[in-house]
Amino acid sequence: MLQLVVGQLLNGVIVGTLYAIIALGVTLTFGITGIVNFALGAFMMLGAYITWSLTDAAGIAYPLAVPLAVLCVAALGLVVDQLLFRFTRNNLINGLIVSIGLISVIVAVVLMIWTTTPQNMHYVLPGIFRVGGVIVPKMKAVVFVVLLCVILFTYAALTRTWAGRAAYAYAQNPEAAALMGVHTRVLQAGVAAYSAGLAGLGGALYASLYSITPEIGSGYILKGVEGAILAGIGTVMGSFAGGIIIGVAEGIGSIFFPSAYNDAYGLVFLVLILLFKPAGLFAPQR
Amino acid sequence: MRSAVLSLNSIAISLGFAVLAGTASAQDVVKLGEIEAQTGSLNTYGWMSSQGMRMAVDEINKAGGFQVGGKTYKLQLVNPDTQGNPQQALIQLKKMLEEDKIKYVFGPFLTNIYKGIEGYGKQHNGEFLLMGGATQIHYELGKPGNDYLMRTWNWDAGDSGFGTLMVDYLKKKGAKKVAMLMQNDAFGHVAADIYREAFKKAGIDFQENWFEPNTKDYSAVLAKIAAEKPDYLFPGYTDAVLYDIVQQATQLGLTKFWLVRGSLGPALKNKDYIDDYVAYIPKYFEEAQNTEPKVKKFIDDYKAYYKTKDFPYDQAPLCSSSCYDHVYMLVEAMKRAGTVDDIAKVKKALQSFTYDGLWKIRFDATGEEVFNFDIVDVQKGGKITVTHEQPK
Numbered sequence: 001m002l003q004l005v006v007g008q009l010l011n012g013v014i015v016g017t018l019y020a021i022i023a024l025g026v027t028l029t030f031g032i033t034g035i036v037n038f039a040l041g042a043f044m045m046l047g048a049y050i051t052w053s054l055t056d057a058a059g060i061a062y063p064l065a066v067p068l069a070v071l072c073v074a075a076l077g078l079v080v081d082q083l084l085f086r087f088t089r090n091n092l093i094n095g096l097i098v099s100i101g102l103i104s105v106i107v108a109v110v111l112m113i114w115t116t117t118p119q120n121m122h123y124v125l126p127g128i129f130r131v132g133g134v135i136v137p138k139m140k141a142v143v144f145v146v147l148l149c150v151i152l153f154t155y156a157a158l159t160r161t162w163a164g165r166a167a168y169a170y171a172q173n174p175e176a177a178a179l180m181g182v183h184t185r186v187l188q189a190g191v192a193a194y195s196a197g198l199a200g201l202g203g204a205l206y207a208s209l210y211s212i213t214p215e216i217g218s219g220y221i222l223k224g225v226e227g228a229i230l231a232g233i234g235t236v237m238g239s240f241a242g243g244i245i246i247g248v249a250e251g252i253g254s255i256f257f258p259s260a261y262n263d264a265y266g267l268v269f270l271v272l273i274l275l276f277k278p279a280g281l282f283a284p285q286r
Numbered sequence: 287m288r289s290a291v292l293s294l295n296s297i298a299i300s301l302g303f304a305v306l307a308g309t310a311s312a313q314d315v316v317k318l319g320e321i322e323a324q325t326g327s328l329n330t331y332g333w334m335s336s337q338g339m340r341m342a343v344d345e346i347n348k349a350g351g352f353q354v355g356g357k358t359y360k361l362q363l364v365n366p367d368t369q370g371n372p373q374q375a376l377i378q379l380k381k382m383l384e385e386d387k388i389k390y391v392f393g394p395f396l397t398n399i400y401k402g403i404e405g406y407g408k409q410h411n412g413e414f415l416l417m418g419g420a421t422q423i424h425y426e427l428g429k430p431g432n433d434y435l436m437r438t439w440n441w442d443a444g445d446s447g448f449g450t451l452m453v454d455y456l457k458k459k460g461a462k463k464v465a466m467l468m469q470n471d472a473f474g475h476v477a478a479d480i481y482r483e484a485f486k487k488a489g490i491d492f493q494e495n496w497f498e499p500n501t502k503d504y505s506a507v508l509a510k511i512a513a514e515k516p517d518y519l520f521p522g523y524t525d526a527v528l529y530d531i532v533q534q535a536t537q538l539g540l541t542k543f544w545l546v547r548g549s550l551g552p553a554l555k556n557k558d559y560i561d562d563y564v565a566y567i568p569k570y571f572e573e574a575q576n577t578e579p580k581v582k583k584f585i586d587d588y589k590a591y592y593k594t595k596d597f598p599y600d601q602a603p604l605c606s607s608s609c610y611d612h613v614y615m616l617v618e619a620m621k622r623a624g625t626v627d628d629i630a631k632v633k634k635a636l637q638s639f640t641y642d643g644l645w646k647i648r649f650d651a652t653g654e655e656v657f658n659f660d661i662v663d664v665q666k667g668g669k670i671t672v673t674h675e676q677p678k
Contacts, residue, residue: 004513011505115325117333118526120555128537137537210502211529219500254506260470260496262506 007134008251014140016247017147021202022224023231023239024151025195031171031234032191035088035095039080040199041221042106047073047203048212049114052121055207062124066204070197077196081189089188103217110214124208143205148240150201155236167191171234223266230270232280241282245269314351314358316626318343318613319382319391320365321375321399321418328370330525330549331395331419334601336365338610339392341591352617354626361613364388372402379403383410389629390616392438392608395419397473407434415629417616419607421476427652436633436653439607440568442480442546446677448659449546452566453484455661455673456518456544459564463491464544465516467507467531470496473523477546481520501527504534512538518564523547525600532556532563541666549600550664557668567662568606569645570672571599584610584644606657611643646676 022040029037047069054065080102088094125139158164170177170187178184206216227246231238246266253265273281320339322332343363346352351360364386368375375394382388391414394400400420407416411434419439426432442449456464464485468474478494485492493514495507508531511519519540521531525548532543532552536559543553543563553563574581585597605611619635620626633653640648645657661673 001513004509007509008506011503011509015503015505117325117329118529120529123533126559135538137534211526213526215500216502219502251506255510258496259507259510260498262498262501 003133004255005252008255009248010134010136011140012248012251013244014136014144014247015251016227016244017144017151017240018202018206018243019220019223019227019246020151020240020243021147021198022220023227023243024154024236025198026221026224026228027231027233027236027239028154028167028191028198029195030228032167033081033085033095033188034090034092035085035099036092036225037085037099037192037195038096038221038225039099039102039106040195040224041217041219042103043073043077043196043199043217044203044206044220045110045212045214045217046076046106047200048207048216049110049119049203050200051204051207052119052212053114055124056119056121062208066201069204070200073200073203074193074197077199078189078193081192081196085192086188107214107217114214118211118213120211121207137209139208143209146205147202150198151236151240154198158236163187163190219263226266226270230273230281232277232283235280235282238280238282242280245281314360315362316359316390316620317362317364317386317388318616319379319386319388320363320393320608321368321378321382321391321403322365322393322395322608323370323399324365324367326370328396328398328524328526330601331604331607332368332370332393334598334604335393335395335419335607335609336367337588337592337598337601338605339363339365339608339613341588342610342613344591345587346613346617352621354620355624359620359626361617368394368399370396370399372399375399376403376406379406383414389414389627390632391416392612393418395439395604395607397422397476398471401472408432410434412629415633417608417612421473424654427654433630433633436636436649436655438612438655440657440659440677441654442477443484446656448566448675448677449480449484451675451677452544452546452564452661453481453488453490456564457488457490459562461490461517461544463493463514463516464518464520465493465495465511465514466520467495467497467504467511467522468520469499469522469524469527471499477523481546497522497527502530504531505538508535508538508540512540516540518542518544518562520544520546521548525549525551528552529555532560536560549603550662551600553664554668557664558666560664561666563664565662565664566659568603568657568659570660570662570670571597571602572670573660573672578644580644606645606659607655611641611645611647614643615641615647 025040029035050069050072051065054060054068055062084098088098127138129136166182170182223246227242228239231242249266249269250262254262322335323329324333324336343361347360351358366378397420400422408431411431414434416434417436417438423435423437424441426435440448468477482492495511497507519535521528528548529552533556536556541561546566550565553560575585588597619632623631623635625631637649647655647657649655656677658676663671
């Protein structure tokens with residue numbers, strides 16, 4: 001049993017980083033633009049399809065296909081931000097409606113191009129690591145390491161660079177930040193593109209692990225938002241922890257409770273946390 | 287004035303002829319409807335049927351149609367894509383019956399789609415014939431108000447059921463414990479009900495495990511199953527989940543699979559990681575193309591019709607339900623019944639003969655299809671053994 005629990009703990013952490021990368025996008029976008037962008041799930045799905053097309057259809061090597069897919073999705077994120085979200089800044093409801101509408105458009109385009117038939121990418125890195133009876137697929141370990149590095153890089157960039165500190169400053173007090181010379185429009189557009197790119201990266205890595213269908217984004221954005229809320233929206237490393245907590249809750253929950261209700265275990269955990277810490281696990285309590 | 291009246295009369299007479307001509311033309315066409323998922327995560331059950339039906343209709347029409355009661359008829363196929371969505375299917379069926387006046391509808395293969403159209407179908411009992419492979423149709427055959435139903439696939443249970451023969455095959459391989467991992471949906475529970483009994487009868491321990499239909503990561507439940515050390519894993523019923531399950535199961539040391547629905551694709555993709563993959567395959571086309579001239583011709587015709595070099599070997603076995611043979615069989619039944627309109631007579635004719643096409647197909651007294659099938663056993667490295675079964 002211990003082996004089973006440890007195995008699922010590890011698996012939960014790895015699966016949780018995929019939730020975390022979306023949660024990070026959600027928290028960054030909300031902090032800078034005041035919008036909860038549900039379309040990040042659709043961007044993730046798009047990243048998965050683009051990666052699959054580049055590797056299995058165009059024959060481009062996976063390590064090259066991933067950054068290309070990320071760039072494509074980030075560029076799209078920038079375009080839709082300038083065309084749509086720019087007009088909904090700091091208006092939660094309008095932003096939400098636009099993001100939901102955008103999901104419909106992206107899903108419709110994906111259906112037209114790739115249909116709803118599931119796509120399976122060739123194995124990028126087959127095989128497993130076995131440590132004391134605990135099994136970890138090699139590709140899952142790679143995905144975890146890449147996502148962890150990206151999250152740490154994001155944290156470092158936000159805390160150690162001028163642009164990052166400007167973003168933090170803007171999130172805390174937009175007027176004061178603007179008075180101090182922060183280019184608000186550039187910052188907001190940059191964060192929108194970066195968040196979309198993060199979602200695209202999540203999708204590109206997802207494609208190496210699971211089959212791809214147009215509905216994958218809806219599941220992951222919900223888990224991402226769950227993770228962000230659980231951590232307390234606005235905390236970068238909290239988003240990472242939030243995603244992992246959701247992943248671990250699902251993994252461990254499926255061992256002790258019926259696996260048919262896997263998605264519910266993370267939600268139960270979220271409700272329990274919010275009962276005692278309404279602002280989230282890592283946010284400063286008011 | 288007189289010339290104006292004459293002109294009006296001429297127009298009226300012309301219109302009358304036009305209407306009559308239109309009516310005559312409409313009577314020369316037998317419309318066939320089809321409600322199947324041609325795209326979507328459930329399109330495993332529907333895509334090949336729609337491919338085969340198009341071919342059969344085209345072939346029959348190109349051959350000049352068919353004669354019934356001294357009159358030559360051609361076929362017209364109406365086959366929109368349900369995408370596996372019951373609401374879409376219901377809208378499409380309504381249109382077929384109410385606007386297109388279609389009397390013969392093929393499909394659905396999916397139980398969830400059948401459940402979506404069941405109520406509407408019953409309301410129109412006697413007005414059309416629904417020939418689908420959905421498992422749930424089995425339970426409705428022979429019940430009052432369900433004369434419109436025929437089931438176009440082998441039934442799992444019973445002495446000659448394909449599932450029973452599959453369980454026997456597994457027993458001969460020495461399996462003592464089987465773990466099912468199934469979608470927590472309508473068909474998943476039907477499958478559990480059928481196979482719980484079948485395994486119990488065979489003296490094989492049967493464990494039930496479920497997953498949410500949109501699951502992608504099965505690691506947790508598979509790890510739990512692996513800890514119980516079953517001899518075989520009996521995974522979900524669509525390729526959309528089978529690829530993920532088989533890959534993740536082999537990583538956790540579960541390398542033997544037994545399935546009653548789904549293709550060989552997941553086995554072949556993971557051929558170096560599996561030990562055994564036993565699948566119910568209505569026909570193993572890769573082998574049959576070398577031994578059965580009709581199969582060889584079908585494959586060649588398919589490539590020519592769809593202008594492709596590739597034949598969908600993994601999907602072709604599902605042409606055993608509401609597909610190519612069934613169109614020919616329906617035409618033969620209309621000829622034997624001497625009518626294209628009398629549903630009851632055509633249904634009776636369908637139940638009166640064995641059709642020898644890609645499959646040897648007959649319908650039993652309840653209106654359920656019985657056909658020959660293969661059990662395909664894929665072993666490590668991709669070595670394949672085929673066992674041919676002919677249910678009684």
